[in-house]
Amino acid sequence: MQLPLPTEPSDYLIAPDPAAPRLTRTVLGTDQTGAAVSLSVVEERPLTIFLNAQEIVTAMTIGDYPEYLAVGFLRNQGMLHDGDRVTGIDYDADLEVVVVRTASRTTYEEKVKKKTRTSGCAVGTVFGDMMEGLDKVRLPQTELRTSWLYALAARINTTPSLYLEAGAIHGTVLCQQNRPLVYMEDVGRHNAVDKIAGWMFQNQVGADDKILYTTGRLTSEMVIKTALMGIPVLASRSGFTAWGVEIARQVGLTCIGRMRGKRFVCLSGEDRLVRDIDPDQVPDEARKSGRKGATS
Template sequence: MTINKQPTFVKTAAEAPLTIAVTAINEQGEQVDKHIACERPLTVYLNWRPIVTLMTLGARPEALALGYLKNQGFISDANQLESVIVDWEVSSAAVITKETTEDLEAKLSEKTVTTGCGQGTVFGGFMDGIEDIQLPKPQLKQSMLYSLLNNISAYNETYKNAGAVHGCGLCEGDQIISFVEDVGRHNAVDTLAGEMWLKQESGDNKLFYTTGRLTSEMVIKVAKMGIPVLLSRSGATQMGLELAQKLGITMIARAKGRHFLVYHGSDNIEFDAPPPKRAQTN
């Protein structure tokens, strides 16, 4: 649901090629034509101050830069944006805002190395405001989750073509509203967060899907988006689960085919389509 008029500002649309054709030698000693995922650096600037260099696929770099800065607590008001300019010739994304950035140095000085793909970092403003997050109580059906997982199989195009990437999807019911792939799962979630933020969309009726594991950082980012359900084909960490419990996020992991594990929020799910139980062997 759109709750406000979208902000107006200067923005490029600098999508880069997602894969590149290469040759490889298979186990038979034969040459085969394949595609591999692209990976390129993108240095994010805020009011001409370099903040971070992200290694990215380059699918939607403007949204990635904005989502990263928003999730890290560097910016908060989309209506104060003046421009977002991505230039792949110099591998940069320059974000200009009218918001005050007087506390930027203090936030940059406080950082934590995370369990993100590769080596991730969060800064001092990342945890700001999570105590005030109030998420709605979702109502889900097991049959809807199965339908969503089936629909998601039509996505992951870069992964199917080249591998080596993660995918994230913004969903309503069993429909995928937006899907993005990147070399790191946090780039993908930041991209979707940036798009939601610009569109001023509410997360109340949405579900977030990721191919990556459910760590504390992933849970916090989804909570900041206002989304009450987090679904992954991968596993969860102890801190991720503790935060999901604290923030009221329904956490569903190891979701593939007709299998899933609800680590928190099972009372929000109607188990209306249980698959046949596997026969136990002695």
Template sequence: MISASNVQNEFPALSQHKPSLIKTDTDVPLTIAVNAIDENGERVEKHIACERPLTVYLNWRPIVTLMTLGARAESLALGYLKNQGFISDLKQLESVIVDWDVNSAAIITSESTADLEEKLSEKTVTTGCGQGTVYGGFMDGLDDIVLPQPQLKQSMIYSLLKNISAYNETYKNAGAVHGCGLCQDDKIVDFVEDVGRHNAVDTLAGEMWLKQDTGNNKLFYTTGRLTSEMVIKVAKMGIPVVLSRSGATQMGLELAQKLGITMIARAKGRHFLIYHGAENVELDAIPPKRPAKTS
């Protein structure tokens, strides 16, 4: 799968609680240039998003193959395994090996994963683009999650929406990707784009885990819809607020209500809808009402 002869140790001594990261020196492009014919019949050169498989291994056991853009594969693999309930203790991680020559990411731990085969046998097909399957450990620990009650302002939401528009570089260049952001007030702490919104949230989860960052003072932004799976992942990251440019599903809303997540969707420009947690949002920048339409 992964050859030790063509990899390099990028940061082997981060700390005793972080794994060593071994990566090939092969760069993968996020977009490629192609030719297309426009509406005027003219040939133009445009960029499209790359899409490639990444097989995630846990102690050399293949777990899943994700279709991904290819950015930050080590964090994507870690976040995926953590969110799915395969690993939970950062101290167990020994190394992360990413080899794009064979499209693989291997996570090596000091201990075997409890009930691994049982978890792998329990699959649920989901709406997740780029993934589409959750395993038996995905729902573990939800009843133990206690999220803080956030205090938000409408003006802060507007400022955040304005600021975050500068971060979707791949989308502006090629389209066909989702973006997810880890935010604090109206500042963007981290932003990830991928062909699947679940890849993007898992990548952020992996980054937070490696940095041992907490989500209690954060807000999670996504361009994708707020399904049950997205809400669960955000809750596992300890983040009390989700903000989406898209809409929400029934089960996504029900889980937000159960878990105490403030859910704001259809957020674009000066518009948004608070589906849950309206008491946590101070409406301090109400825009002028639109004039009524006349027949």
């Protein structure tokens, strides 16, 4: 699919909506001095995902884009494939259930029995062999300009978001060159990635020239999901795990971490990097507007 790209790097196809109903609520408390405060906190609710007649998993999520989350989760678990035809997606907000229906019959009873709890903050779950399919991954040898990385970081880190509103949440952004395209947030970084995977699957968006930016750690789960999605570059403000780096090197994924201000570290896929800008020419990172703190 040919994306209707933003006309400016500052435009998103999907961006966070901190004011959206049901995503946060105000909670009363006291601060360190005993003074009364009110604080905006992120909502967390269950979403049960079905594939046809089979219940697959119940995920804890903030509740936005449930259809994309369900499709992306199934895609990243190897339960939906590029050639599969989705005939319907039914979401019931009262029951907090989403059912993904496909043209072909599906049976994943054995796969669902084998679960792995992941390191995500909201405790993600993957089914079957975590490494399944990685040996077939062939990531494209696209270039990655450092000027794109600096532009993306500057834009993403100042975008109004639930993180800036309430904290306790992760963000993941699908990017193309210096353009952030789709920005998803959730209590677990795995959910945010799955939402992007679902959006790409539903809109038949190619991955060859994309960059995935995340606010979370670059763990084995994040590397595996990115590689299986076919995205050649994964970047983060946060750090790495050793196994994440090992897998990234195995599949040829460019892994960029600790992106703060003018600095970053590349631990895998260095050959894609094109250093087209002197870091000294990059403006200092602007101070982000703080989260809405306690107000009396």
